[in-house]
Amino acid sequence: MLTFGAQFAEVAVDPEFGLVRVRRLSGAFAPGRVLNPLLARSQLMGGMLWGLGQALLEGDHADPRTGRWAAANLGEYLVPVNADAPEVTVDLVEVRDEVVGPLGVKGVGEIGQVGVAAAIANAVFHATGRRVRGLPIAPETVMDPAW
Numbered sequence: 001m002l003t004f005g006a007q008f009a010e011v012a013v014d015p016e017f018g019l020v021r022v023r024r025l026s027g028a029f030a031p032g033r034v035l036n037p038l039l040a041r042s043q044l045m046g047g048m049l050w051g052l053g054q055a056l057l058e059g060d061h062a063d064p065r066t067g068r069w070a071a072a073n074l075g076e077y078l079v080p081v082n083a084d085a086p087e088v089t090v091d092l093v094e095v096r097d098e099v100v101g102p103l104g105v106k107g108v109g110e111i112g113q114v115g116v117a118a119a120i121a122n123a124v125f126h127a128t129g130r131r132v133r134g135l136p137i138a139p140e141t142v143m144d145p146a147w
Helices: 037-056 116-128 139-143
Strands: 004-014 019-030 087-092
Touching: 004 037, 004 116, 019 037, 019 116, 019 139, 037 087, 037 116
Parallel strands: 019 087
Antiparallel strands: 004 019
């Protein structure tokens, strides 16, 4: 709660095939007083990889005939694996904040995920000049000549 941060992404885009590969993710977060830096970094790194999945892989559509999800099980649902994981750096900025509580501790729950998709979409825009506004960022969107 009340934690803030910023995330950045470096991507490589193959314009011919529309493939987006994240080369590096970097994030800086201010979670108040950090009691366990190793655990906080791991939590934030996991959130950033979750955001990578949201940006590039995770997407399911409802079948218009039945109203059910097209992927009937998690075996058909794409999530990032080790081969998809780029270099991830997490910086913690300790901020003294006694308003949140006597220890000055905030949280690092899902804040690592929040800005990653936007950072990747902005990196794709910087590389291609095409503004992507839907997730996941599909190759068809990146290659679309109508842009």
